Amino acid sequence: MDQRLLGIRHAITRHARDGLTATALPGLSVLRTTRTTQPTGDVLEPAFALIAGGVKHTALNGEVYRYGTGEYLVATVDLPVVGSIVAADEDEPFMAVALALNPGRIASLLLDTGGPGGPSGASGAYSPSAVGVGPVSPLLLDALARLLALLDHPADIAALGAGIEREILWRLLGGPQGATIRQIGLADSRHAHLTRAIRWVREHYDQPLRVADLAAIAAMSPSSFHRHFLALTSMTPLEYQKQLRLNEARMRLLTGRHDVASVGFSVGYSSPSQFSREYRRMFGTSPSQTASGSHQRQVAAQAPPALEDRSGRRH
Incomplete structure (x- = not known):
C-alpha cells in the first residue's frame, strides 16, 4: 500500500470516533467503521471525499457511483442521495x-x-453534472496526508492548515473534475445561479414549488433553468424536492416514535397514500415498517441485559 495512503489510514484511526467526526481543521471530517450500512438518505454537500479503506455506494436519482480505496468523490452542489x-x-x-x-x-x-487552475493550466473537461468519481493522484494524496498529519500537531494548524488546503484545491482544479469544481468559485457562473435556487429548495422543501419562481431566483428563463437544473443534478426540480422530503421523512422515522401520517404531512405531503407509495419506491420498504423497526430497536436498547444462569441459559 502507498505509504501516504497508509499514513492517512493511521490518522483516521487516531482521530475518528463512532460515525462521522469533525476535526480541529475547519471543514475536514473523518470516518471509520467496521460495519456495512443499509441505504440511507442524506444530502451530500459540496465536498471532496477520499476513501482510504472499504467501498461505498452513493446513488443519485437511481445512478449508483461506486468508489473504494484510493478513489474519491466530488460533489459541487447540495444533492439528495442514498448512500451505503x-x-x-x-x-x-x-x-x-x-x-x-x-x-x-x-x-x-x-x-x-x-x-483555470491546475499546475499545467489544464483542468479537465467541464461536465454539467455536479458529481464525479475518480482515482486520487499522488500529488493530491501527498497534500491530503500532510493536512491530516497536522491533527497530531494542533499548534501548527493555524499556521499551516490553510496553505495545505489551498494546495489540495489546486490539485483538484488540475484533476478530472477541475473544470466543474472551478464553477464553485465563479460568482456569476451558471453553476452559482443554480446553486441559489437549490439553496431555496433545501430551505423550503416542505412548501409548494413553482419552477417559474426558481428560474427567477436563478436569473434564467423557465425552460433554460429546467434544462440546466436537470443536467447539474440529474433530476427535475420536483424530483429534487421529492427526494429531500423523503430523506427527511426517513430520518424522522428512524430517530424517534412518530406517527407515519404526521411525518408525511410535516415534510410536505398532503396525501398519505402518495407519501407511502413514493417512500416505498425510494427505500424499498414502507414508512410504517421503518417506524416499527425504529421502535423495536429503541425497546431493545432500553431493555435490561439478559442474565445467564450457570447452565448458560439466558432468561
Missing part, C-alpha cells in the same frame, strides 16, 4: 476523509492564479 457502505469489517474497516469545498477559497485561488 458496502465493504467494511474488523480486518478491513471502512475509512474516509472529507473536505468541504469552500466557494470563497476556490474564488481566491482562481483570482490569485489568474487561470
